[in-house]
Amino acid sequence: MPVPKILFVAYGGAHIQMVLPVARALGESGLAQPVILGLTTAAAAVREAGLPLLQFKDFLAPADHEARRWGEQLLGQTANAAIEREESIAYLGLSFAELVAQHGEAGALREYAEKGRHSFLPVGVLRRVLQEVQPELLVSTASPRAEQAAFLAARELGIPSLCLIDSFIERDAAARFAAPGYADAICVLNEHVKKVLVECGAAPEAVHCTGNPAFDVLRQPASRSAGRALREKMGWGGKRVVLYPVQEFPAYHPVAGAWGGTDLPGQLRAALLAWAAPQEDVVVCIRPRPGDASHRLEDQPRLQLTGGPDWPLPPLLNAVDLVVTVNSTVGIEGGLAGARVIRVLGTPWDAETPWERFGLADGAVDLPRLAPALDAVSRLPRRDATGDAPLATAAVLGVVRDMLRAQRAGGQ
Template sequence: MVSGDDGGLPLWLFVSYGGGHAKALLPVALRAKELGLAQPVYLALTTAAAPVRASGLRTLGFLDFLEPGDLRALHKGQELAAQLTVQATDRQESVAYLGLSYTEMEDRLGVDEAARQYRKYGRQAFLPLGVLRRVIGSLRPALVVATNSPRAEQAAIEAARGLGVPSVCLVDLLGIWERDTLVRRDYADALCVLNAGVRDSLVAAGRRAGDVHATGNPAFDSLHDPAIRAEGARLRTQLGWDGLHVCMYASSPEPAHSPDVEGIGDPAFPRRIEQALLDAVRANPALALWIRRHPSEAGAGVVLREPHPRIRESTSAMPVHACIHASDEVIVTVSTVGVEAAIAGKVVTQVRGSILDHLSPYLALGLADRELTLAQLAGAYAGPVLARTAGTSARAAFAAGAATDRVVQVLQSVQGRGRGH
């Protein structure tokens, strides 16, 4: 058994992958420790290990739960790790993660079907329930907390239910891809979601209202940092834009095709929106524009060769939250920058026409103020531009306290519940 070491405090097990999932969950674990509510232990999967370990929290991986009978898993893990395009920083952990997850899939589906699933879906095919039962059985946590990622995070919540341990799922964004899982009444004792719109959509789909809490996402708490707001104001003043209506266009790539999505997308769609906005700014002296392209897109320098006093590129080196605060309005198709802008209290305009529209219904979820088509853009910014007041009732809820603290309150309320909730 991996034993605890923090007196009589209950052990709370946090489980997540890296990137946005760790950014959402790690602040919660740290806050629980700071308040003396629990002994947080973090099962940090793949790229989550480095930031979690750096935070000083007790950090575990699949490697910590290997058993003498796992030789077959280790052999398979070594084979799969050697096939990775990008080699993991911690090769031993990668071998344990891949091997334990894959051999469990073989046991569940059979050798041939497991191979087929892995060829088709890669690591997305994993659901290592047995490994997570092993982890939970060893640690004996009072509570399990994970985000809405599939694979090991989903397995953690499902294993907790089977072992009678209460659990909470923190949904980082809209919960649309995972909708069928999230609305199951036996999936987690509580869901923490972005806002009232997301909560209402899950309740309408069948989840019990008392299970779903509009807490916000802790990853976005820095949007309310006074220093970030001040940086945004400084950027705006530096450019001489204080008397203008400042827009930020946060571009995102448009795929021609997307798995399980009908229709054909237009990869030139983001650039056509961009051009319409550039034309609008050049025609209207009351407008200014930040262009922020997605990191996977080429920089905007080519369209800005001719300097313009009211058009600037917001590069990836510039803090996106500061650029949001330097703006009055943020324009997106399906970028999550629109979600961040809504939380910051900015006007959000969503341009519809992407084949991914159905995955980002921002207006319906209280995260946008209006929807426009590409054809409507020019007219929307002609003539005097007046900053419209952002802030629906769903959005205003974010003003009262940090999301991190609201999530911690839900964890406290759920601790102590067992199977059958």
């Protein structure tokens, strides 16, 4: 019997990091042949992992003249140095061409002006990908746009699908994942997320509490040792080391609509640096978004840029004392690794990340209350994160194995 193919579809950052351990384990086990559609900034991580990579540019056909024209036009507005030009043209152009097909050119331009890339739902492109790859199973994460389109296209084509939800979710988002026909199975972080999904209509037997495979490495002894070594190398002994992961927020929320707080990350950064400046025992680490090679630091002492391949996240999170963020997944990872965490409120996404309820954050405050929270929490010792934790990769692999077995039994 030929080895089945499994198509993974993922954006960059936390999305691709969630699927890579599963794809790698599948390939090593011989259970299936993984193929990854790496969206936008995900391609570099897939190449580094040595796994088979597909991109939107592989599906931009010579006949897609209008899509190419739109892609070139939109690229001038949203260029990202971390993404190859041809891939950006294909992603933007093919996605916008579907928007034009649905709303007409004027309507598509209005949608894009209001929602940006959140207006994209390129089901036709993902249908193309699935028809070419012919996988026995689709695995993707919880992002909208192309990841959501992958689930819709798989449903049309009768291909079973598994959705990996990396973090906490609010009810509005849960309603999308719990809708009939969205995915055949869902893997979630914990029982709380499962409860929210089931209350929104998901079948209990379809929701599996596996954890997030991207988090497995955080509590490994090698990561803890690397964290201690990093702290010594950087001369951080006796310092309070605070990590700020850079974030950006769209001006449009899928449920709340347009909102005016997109400058909150900048305000948070300024408040953090103002608090740290007079304190000689505080080091602030700034971690840029994946693929952002242009990031620059303010002219202020005791600032450290911690992005790029020289700064892998697991050792860093085992070295810092505190993570301060709005809702970056780095906050959850920091909590799991033993760092203290402060969550800053002020966005329509606040309800999605109740980390403090599960011991993953030490508090949730608005900006005016940030400085006293920093004073108090930064002086707390790191948590003990040495206990054994079940491996999420193995748990997700078990769900995949069961889905493949059920499909083969059904096809006999």
